[in-house]
């Protein structure tokens with residue numbers, strides 16, 4: 001059995017997963033993978049080829065053809081890519097195409113990975129599983145500020161609508177739906193700043209490391 005530490009961080013959009021995961025990876029000395037980028041880069045390729053993100057054959061072909069450069073692109077976090085990513089992510093062939101890359105990434109040295117199905121599908125035996133969530137209002141405001149900071153002017157209402165639509169699609173799809181793993185610890189960041197969320201996550205991880213089992217509440 002591998003002793004390499006896997007920290008699986010799942011949750012809905014704009015809950016603070018990425019900020020937290022990156023910081024935890026730094027603190028733990030582990031590589032970090034933002035798995036949403038894989039779906040975003042696949043969607044970007046489909047859009048660039050004037051394809052349909054709901055077309056399973058085209059989307060899977062683009063997922064299999066992803067290169068490291070695709071993940072470095074600066075235009076992966078636009079509202080159009082948000083929607084197209086959720087669309088390609090609902091396709092089982094796309095998910096299958098991206099699975100082994102994610103597993104190999106984590107198995108090499110251990111890792112912190114964030115996404116929607118890390119604790120349920122990619123690493124169901126992960127030692128640490130966090131489900132990071134927050135109210136829709138808090139998440140929408142964070143995303144809206146982030147977009148505004150990047151010069152993308154959209155109304156708070158449209159950001160809220162997009163988030164709700166994407167969460168509903170992620171949670172209701174048949175393939176690897178967004179849901180907390182049974183042994184995940186829920187971390188609600190609605191009223192937590194980034195520092196507080198990080199501190200709380202460190203406490204949870206310390207408690208898990210001290211215990212013999214996968215998570216405190218399962219013992």
Ligand code: C5P
Nearest residue numbers: 013035036039085086089115116117170
């Ligand atoms: O996390 P992020 O918002 O960048 O992810 C973009 C989209 O990719 C999500 O809305 C979701 O549909 C999909 N995704 C997924 N599984 C993951 C990561 C992301 O389905 N592990």
